[in-house]
Structure formats: structure tokens, C-alpha cells
Amino acid sequence: MIKYVYGLLIVLVLQLCLGCSSKNVAQSDQLYYDIGAHQGIEKLVDAFVQRIVKDKAILPYFAKSSVKHFKQGFINHLCGVVNGPCKYNGDSMIDIHTGMNINEADFNRVVELLIEAMEDVDISYQSQNKILVKLAVLRPEIIKI
Numbered sequence: 001m002i003k004y005v006y007g008l009l010i011v012l013v014l015q016l017c018l019g020c021s022s023k024n025v026a027q028s029d030q031l032y033y034d035i036g037a038h039q040g041i042e043k044l045v046d047a048f049v050q051r052i053v054k055d056k057a058i059l060p061y062f063a064k065s066s067v068k069h070f071k072q073g074f075i076n077h078l079c080g081v082v083n084g085p086c087k088y089n090g091d092s093m094i095d096i097h098t099g100m101n102i103n104e105a106d107f108n109r110v111v112e113l114l115i116e117a118m119e120d121v122d123i124s125y126q127s128q129n130k131i132l133v134k135l136a137v138l139r140p141e142i143i144k145i
């Protein structure tokens, strides 16, 4: 009987440990999966670019940019931001945006366009907020000093 109880206890402890470790793994990249993994990010960035090209205040910033290159860079960067399995190999946010003289209003507008794009592709408000919190910390690297 004692052996049986011990056995049961061991199984219980093992299950708890497995439960917590798989929970941790799931939690770390949960946002990535919640927004549809790589395909979801591609859809979002497509919608974002469609919003940018229709915006008179923001489009001029991209006058000399390659849309294809921007899309790929933004996809990889966002994928990393949401703890996905991609690696962004581009320049730092400071290096890219320095010299563009981005003001507060235009930064906010780009964030608005991203929110609209997230709505376009039906990303939940909870995931939207998580993404926005992660991007908000980049603000000082992007707005002109």
C-alpha cells in the first residue's frame, strides 16, 4: 500500500514538473502563435504596408525605400519582438531611423496604422496590446532626438 502511495506521489510530481516546464515553453512564444505564427505576421505586415502606402503623411518617408526589403525586415523584426523563431539581421533601429527626423506625431501615426492593420487581420485586442507594449520601448530609438 505504501509503495502504491509513493508511486502515485512520484507520478503526480513528475506530471506537475512536466506541466510547468511545458507551460513555460508555451508562454515564451505564445504571442507568436496567438497572432498566427509566421503566416499571421506576413499577413499583418502586408496589411500594414497597404495602410502606409495610402497615408499621405507617412508614405513620403518611404520614397526611396524598397517595399520588398522593408517588408522582409519588418517581418523578421516583428517575429523576434513576439519571441518567434526568426532572426532579424538588419541594422539597429537607431541606425535605420536616424536622419529621417521622425517626429512624435508621425511616430504615433505609424503606431495607429499598425493598430489598423492588426484590426484588418483580426488580431485580438489582448495580443494587440502585448505587441504595442513591446514596440513602445523602441520609441526613443526611432523619434529624432
Ligand code: HEM
Pocket (backbone or CB within 6 Å): 058, 061, 062, 064, 065, 066, 069, 070, 072, 073, 074, 077, 090, 091, 093, 096, 097, 100, 102, 106, 107, 108, 110, 135, 136, 138, 139, 142
Ligand atoms: C515601433 C516603431 C517602428 C519599428 C519597430 C520600425 C521598424 C523598422 C524595421 C524593422 C525596418 C526595416 C529594416 C530593414 O531590414 O532594412 C524599418 C525600416 C524603415 N522604417 Fe521603421 N520602424 C518603426 C517606426 C517607424 C516610423 C515612425 C517611421 C516613419 C515615420 C519609420 C520609417 C521607416 C522607413 C522609411 C524604413 C525604410 C528604410 C530603408 O529603406 O532602408 N519607421 N523600420
